[in-house]
Amino acid sequence: MKASTFFLGLVAGSVAAAVTVLYSTPQPGNELRKTIKNASTDMKDKIKDVKGCVDDLKDSISNLTQEAKEAIPVAIEGIKGSVEKWQQATEPNKERMEKEIVAIQKALEELEQSLVAQQK
Template sequence: MKASTFMYGLLAGSVTAAVTVLFSTPQSGREIRSSVKSASTDMKLKLNDVKGKISELKDSVTHMTKEAKELVPDAVQDVKGSIEQWQRSTEKNKQRLEKEISAIQQSLAELEQSIAAQQK
């Protein structure tokens, strides 16, 4: 959401609230003008505060984006390096397991042949 859209919505809501209060209040004109002036001053302060917070948020997002662009590629490279190192370190175990599985499969095949020969 753009900040200008937010500000337009905030302004429209404020005007609507002010008009509603003016029509529903039992105060005199002088009291209403005083209240409107006070509310206007408060609204300006709040609006300036919101603008400041939006500016801070924008700066924070910009800073985080910059940091992410710098840090994420390094982190990805580190993870890739770790995976490659793990694959190299497990290669011997993988080959040993493949040999053992092959030996077990061969033993099962011999056992099946032996059982088939005994049944004949």
């Protein structure tokens, strides 16, 4: 749903509600005209305020989008650099652990062979 459609519906609903309330209230003609005039003036002011808020929101979204376009690539590069550094830092440990795993596997195989030899 577009924001403009939403706000148009909001304004239309507000006007309809204001008119309904004004006409359902028992008032003399002069008071009713004054009330309607005041209500229409208030509604115009509120519509201007909403329009100003929507414009501010559009500007904020535009600024946020621009900042994100600039900041995200920098953040991605920083993350890539950190991951590369981490990989380089952990590479010696990885190699050492692989050697230890191979040694453990050999020890297990030797143990299995000795158990089989003892059972015969």
